[in-house]
Amino acid sequence: NAGVTQTPKFQVLKTGQSMTLQCAQDMNHNSMYWYRQDPGMGLRLIYYSASEGTTDKGEVPNGYNVSRLNKREFSLRLESAAPSQTSVYFCASSWDRGNTEAFFGQGTRLTVV
Amino acid sequence: KNEVEQSPQNLTAQEGEFITINCSYSVGISALHWLQQHPGGGIVSLFMLSSGKKKHGRLIATINIQEKHSSLHITASHPRDSAVYICAVRVITGGGNKLTFGTGTQLKVEL
Numbered sequence: 001n002a003g004v005t006q007t008p009k010f011q012v013l014k015t016g017q018s019m020t021l022q023c024a025q026d027m028n029h030n031s032m033y034w035y036r037q038d039p040g041m042g043l044r045l046i047y048y049s050a051s052e053g054t055t056d057k058g059e060v061p062n063g064y065n066v067s068r069l070n071k072r073e074f075s076l077r078l079e080s081a082a083p084s085q086t087s088v089y090f091c092a093s094s095w096d097r098g099n100t101e102a103f104f105g106q107g108t109r110l111t112v113v
Numbered sequence: 114k115n116e117v118e119q120s121p122q123n124l125t126a127q128e129g130e131f132i133t134i135n136c137s138y139s140v141g142i143s144a145l146h147w148l149q150q151h152p153g154g155g156i157v158s159l160f161m162l163s164s165g166k167k168k169h170g171r172l173i174a175t176i177n178i179q180e181k182h183s184s185l186h187i188t189a190s191h192p193r194d195s196a197v198y199i200c201a202v203r204v205i206t207g208g209g210n211k212l213t214f215g216t217g218t219q220l221k222v223e224l
Contacts, residue, residue: 042117042199042214058211088154102146102212104156 006105013081021076023091032074036087081112119215132187134218136200148199
């Protein structure tokens with residue numbers, strides 16, 4: 001089983017460029033999440049989607065937009081990349097937002113120069 | 114102060130040693146997760162627990178709700194256990210549950 005698939009794995013952007021990180025899960029999960037991981041800090045929630053058609057802001061949403069295209073796919077868009085957005089990004093999914101296990105993608109290492 | 118604190122931050126052990134990683138939290142939670150992150154970055158869920166103890170192979174996780182503390186134990190450690198171990202708690206909030214993560218414990222097991 002593929003689980004949670006993220007693309008791309010690596011990306012280098014120039015300041016001001018835009019890009020979309022793609023995420024898809026094949027486990028029929030309702031909830032999907034985007035996190036960023038920075039050195040010395042725990043993963044921080046950018047946006048989440050509790051179900052198809054709904055999205056909500058997390059702790060650090062500024063500079064990002066998301067789309068829950070369908071139940072499988074949840075994309076993260078950087079409209080105008082900034083060096084502060086250099087990070088490792090993880091997509092995750094779970095059955096719901098309650099006490100269920102979360103499954104993570106392999107991560108996208110993004111560098112903004 | 115972080116809501117989730119892990120100790121130690123870094124740990125080097127010899128193959129075969131018994132390892133303990135600790136996690137303390139300061140908020141009300143509905144569950145606690147232990148995750149493993151290997152070099153190369155992927156994150157895998159090891160345990161989810163809300164009380165007591167769980168065991169999977171050489172890994173054991175315990176939680177004491179009253180003391181707001183959890184431990185992850187690795188018995189007979191092996192170099193392939195080298196990874197970052199992350200504690201995350203599902204915090205009860207007015208808007209539902211959210212996961213709050215510790216900063217991780219970097220474990221290196223040497224031959």
